[in-house]
Amino acid sequence: xxxxxxxxxxxxxxxxxxxxxxxxxxxxxxxxxxxxxxxxxxxxxxxxxxxxxxxxxxxxxxxxxxxxxxxxxxxxxxxxxxxxxxxxxxxxxxxxxxxxxxxxxxxxxxxxxxxxxxxxxxxxxxxxxxxxxxxxxxxxxxxxxxxxxxxxxxxxxxxxxxxxxxxxxxxxxxxxxxxxxxxxxxxxxxxxxxxxxxxxxxxxxxxxxxxxxxxxxxxxxxxxxxxxxxxxxxxxxxxxxxxxxxxxxxxxxxxxxxxxxxxxxxxxxxxxxxxxxxx
Amino acid sequence: xxxxxxxxxxxxxxxxxxxxxxxxxxxxxxxxxxxxxxxxxxxxxxxxxxxxxxxxxxxxxxxxxxxxxxxxxxxxxxxxxxxxxxxxxxxxxxxxxxxxxxxxxxxxxxxxxxxxxxxxxxxxxxxxxxxxxxxxxxxxxxxxxxxxxxxxxxxxxxxxxxxxxxxxxxxxxxxxxxxx
Numbered sequence: 001x002x003x004x005x006x007x008x009x010x011x012x013x014x015x016x017x018x019x020x021x022x023x024x025x026x027x028x029x030x031x032x033x034x035x036x037x038x039x040x041x042x043x044x045x046x047x048x049x050x051x052x053x054x055x056x057x058x059x060x061x062x063x064x065x066x067x068x069x070x071x072x073x074x075x076x077x078x079x080x081x082x083x084x085x086x087x088x089x090x091x092x093x094x095x096x097x098x099x100x101x102x103x104x105x106x107x108x109x110x111x112x113x114x115x116x117x118x119x120x121x122x123x124x125x126x127x128x129x130x131x132x133x134x135x136x137x138x139x140x141x142x143x144x145x146x147x148x149x150x151x152x153x154x155x156x157x158x159x160x161x162x163x164x165x166x167x168x169x170x171x172x173x174x175x176x177x178x179x180x181x182x183x184x185x186x187x188x189x190x191x192x193x194x195x196x197x198x199x200x201x202x203x204x205x206x207x208x209x210x211x212x213x214x215x216x217x218x219x220x221x222x223x224x225x226x227x228x229x230x231x232x233x234x235x236x237x238x239x240x241x242x243x244x245x246x247x248x249x250x251x252x253x254x255x256x257x258x259x260x261x262x263x264x265x266x267x268x269x270x271x272x273x274x275x276x277x278x279x
Numbered sequence: 280x281x282x283x284x285x286x287x288x289x290x291x292x293x294x295x296x297x298x299x300x301x302x303x304x305x306x307x308x309x310x311x312x313x314x315x316x317x318x319x320x321x322x323x324x325x326x327x328x329x330x331x332x333x334x335x336x337x338x339x340x341x342x343x344x345x346x347x348x349x350x351x352x353x354x355x356x357x358x359x360x361x362x363x364x365x366x367x368x369x370x371x372x373x374x375x376x377x378x379x380x381x382x383x384x385x386x387x388x389x390x391x392x393x394x395x396x397x398x399x400x401x402x403x404x405x406x407x408x409x410x411x412x413x414x415x416x417x418x419x420x421x422x423x424x425x426x427x428x429x430x431x432x433x434x435x436x437x438x439x440x441x442x443x444x445x446x447x448x449x450x451x452x453x454x455x456x457x458x459x
Contacts, residue, residue: 055392063397072396186393231448239444
């Protein structure tokens with residue numbers, strides 16, 4: 001049976017799930033992210049870099065203890081929704097997610113970051129035209145995944161329309177992205193790389209790659225990660241062994257004459273959380 | 280070294296890479312606050328002051344979290360503060376060559392670990408605000424700091440750890456990819 005598309009209970013359940021997911025993501029890092037940070041901290045040889053890691057790990061513990069966001073840049077809300085076959089995609093779903101973002105902004109609290117791109121007027125509640133960004137895919141369960149995205153690292157992200165003959169240059173393109181970025185995106189970073197598709201799809205893939213678990217890398221991802229770490233930018237651009245904690249790649253087939261490559265840079269606070277909607 | 284505001288010539292002894300703590304009154308300022316201070320004047324005594332590049336989360340007159348923002352956005356907006364007697368800038372990511380020159384013989388840039396907003400807030404209390412109409416992120420918040428853990432990023436003698444790391448990264452990049 002299809003759920004009524006204007007069901008206010010569904011809208012309210014989506015709001016609850018969105019608020020809960022944002023609270024979890026903003027205050028506590030996922031266990032794979034925390035493990036990656038701890039591994040890198042233990043392996044780091046540079047003295048200044050070790051102090052930066054100490055501050056990062058103390059900050060993570062304090063955020064959890066005080067129930068406050070990890071970073072004052074609480075990001076813009078990026079939401080991934082999985083929709084099971086018995087739930088119709090309706091305005092009630094989008095309205096619920098929007099309400100969840102507004103409530104989270106007031107209750108956690110989050111910094112209001114969403115502004116008009118030209119007048120720079122702040123909407124005050126982290127929603128606005130096109131915000132939250134909601135991506136919908138079919139799934140078995142009704143779940144809300146949030147990826148609050150801070151500006152420091154988002155601003156260092158890059159897309160390139162490479163030539164089909166330049167497939168071998170992709171690791172260089174990714175490393176060059178971090179060479180340009182230096183300490184600005186709050187390294188050590190997680191890198192999401194989208195390869196193929198179209199201009200817009202490559203960027204979407206790069207962001208989706210940031211949702212993948214970071215405890216494993218395949219040989220290609222490791223090769224790119226090693227190239228980035230060879231730069232020695234280190235935590236906060238102060239130098240050290242650890243510039244990237246992991247690289248994850250997502251790809252799609254593309255036009256025979258194209259090779260879009262996008263790099264979405266994510267600071268060490270790789271915040272994400274998934275909550276199943278109660279219904 | 281443990282620094283306390285108002286700062287004096289002790290900051291001239293610091294070298295890029297040193298670890299310090301900073302206590303005392305500090306003032307937050309981001310892009311909009313710099314522009315407004317250039318227009319309307321500095322609302323606090325700048326002599327020996329420390330500026331913190333930060334847009335905190337504030338609720339009910341309490342600092343919830345208050346980590347550093349990217350300092351390089353203020354590269355072109357900083358000279359007037361140093362001219363007025365500011366002795367320290369606190370932020371993340373370093374600043375441009377024009378600021379390195381402006382700091383020479385006069386002031387230092389201190390790096391606080393980016394993203395460490397809960398850590399920073401745990402060592403701060405809020406004591407007032409200027410330019411509140413600019414909004415939460417852009418207002419000038421008056422903060423009492425208690426032993427903020429910092430690294431000297433740029434000293435008063437041209438030493439710039441960020442610049443040194445960037446130059447090395449360029450060399451490494453060319454070597455790694457065999458670019459001549």
